[in-house]
Amino acid sequence: MSDLYRPRLLHSIDRDGLAEVARDRRWPKWSTMCHLHWLGLPVLNAVCIPPQHAEDLPSAAALLASATSATRLMVRSDGGVETRDYYRGGNSYPLDEVVPHATRLLAGGRAVMLLEPTNRYINRLTVLLRLDRSGTRGKGSFTIEALGPGYDVGDLTRGGIHPQVQLSMDDVNWRCYAKPWLYDFRVSRFLHQHAEQTRRTQRLDRLATHLPGNTSADAERWLRAHGYTSLWIDSDPTMRVLRTARAWFDAAFAIAMTHPNRDWRCLATAVSDLGDGRSVYWDIVDASRKFGPGVPR
Structure with a gap:
């Protein structure tokens, strides 16, 4: 079976790849974002880094930042059912803070999703x-x-x-x-x-x-x-x-x-x-x- 979770940009995954990830529920936020994109609905460009690919975090962050011309990236975590100590993400960080912040999440056994940055204070x-x-x-x-x-x-x-x-x-x-x-x-x-x-x-x-x-x-x-x-x-x-x-x-x-x-x-x-x-x-x-x-x- 192909490695579904080799870090790659969501917007670069073809329809067959999106469908394959959407059927796999190990990292539900990531799989459902792929599902939405497969349906043709607009989603932020993103990349998922599971714990087993922690060494790819710096290159994945650089790839997404380059593809989106971003100086900040949003950090979310992904990891199945939620517990009381669930990490509430969604904040965007300067590029030099993304890897240290995400590394702490990976060390806890959760996957990390990096996304295009947003500003939650200007939503319409x-x-x-x-x-x-x-x-x-x-x-x-x-x-x-x-x-x-x-x-x-x-x-x-x-x-x-x-x-x-x-x-x-x-x-x-x-x-x-x-x-x-x-x-x-x-x-x-x-x-x-x-x-x-x-x-x-x-x-x-x-x-x-x-x-x-x-x-x-x-x-x-x-x-x-x-x-x-x-x-x-x-x-x-x-x-x-x-x-x-x-x-x-x-x-x-x-x-x-x-x-x-x-x-x-x-x-x-x-x-x-x-x-x-x-x-x-x-x-x-x-x-x-x-x-x-x-x-x-």
């Missing part, structure tokens, strides 16, 4: 797509949750921050495609002043653990000092979400039909408008394989 739209069904032949539902400028995917997936807009559709047959119409979606909006203030407070509390200082007030000062003020601009992403809902459903249906776990009950993926002209999908999460015992969902 963050969307979570959730697919549910009661059984392999049963009908299910499709849910879209969205946040406007100033937020990132972690706010919806881990931060417990309530979406500004939610679209949901019931009676979805995930085995037989039917084009949805806008009136099929139930639209809920949570844009009143108290909800907006609660979201901003939660966002600042999350950022406080990653920015200089350790309070939400410190996080706010840092953001404003660097010109990242979109969090305080009132925004309503409803119309953009409605315009794109059917395209997101089509992507979700393609994921459902081709997912290697044919017995899936809940799948999710996220989409980000990165605020710099790029919109990308992140990895696909299969809830049944996401968490280890005792880890809260």
Whole structure:
């Protein structure tokens, strides 16, 4: 069998190679990014370095930096079911800090994914797509949750921050495609002043653990000092979400039909408008394989 995890740029892998990696679940973030790219959905260019290829880390980082003309790279880790000490990545580092940071992760037995850098403070739209069904032949539902400028995917997936807009559709047959119409979606909006203030407070509390200082007030000062003020601009992403809902459903249906776990009950993926002209999908999460015992969902 070919070495699936010899480090190589995601955007350089041909369709057969993408399909082969997508079927292999040892490193689920990497395999699902390959799955998304195989489906023709936009993803960041990236490279995966498993622990057995740790010696290739410096050359892999240099290759990705050269291919993307990047002076920073994002570092994520990959390693199957999550535990309480799961590493929460997604930060971008200067090139001279990437290898030392990633080496520590590899030493812990996790794979490292290096990706094109992003700036989580300038996102224009963050969307979570959730697919549910009661059984392999049963009908299910499709849910879209969205946040406007100033937020990132972690706010919806881990931060417990309530979406500004939610679209949901019931009676979805995930085995037989039917084009949805806008009136099929139930639209809920949570844009009143108290909800907006609660979201901003939660966002600042999350950022406080990653920015200089350790309070939400410190996080706010840092953001404003660097010109990242979109969090305080009132925004309503409803119309953009409605315009794109059917395209997101089509992507979700393609994921459902081709997912290697044919017995899936809940799948999710996220989409980000990165605020710099790029919109990308992140990895696909299969809830049944996401968490280890005792880890809260």
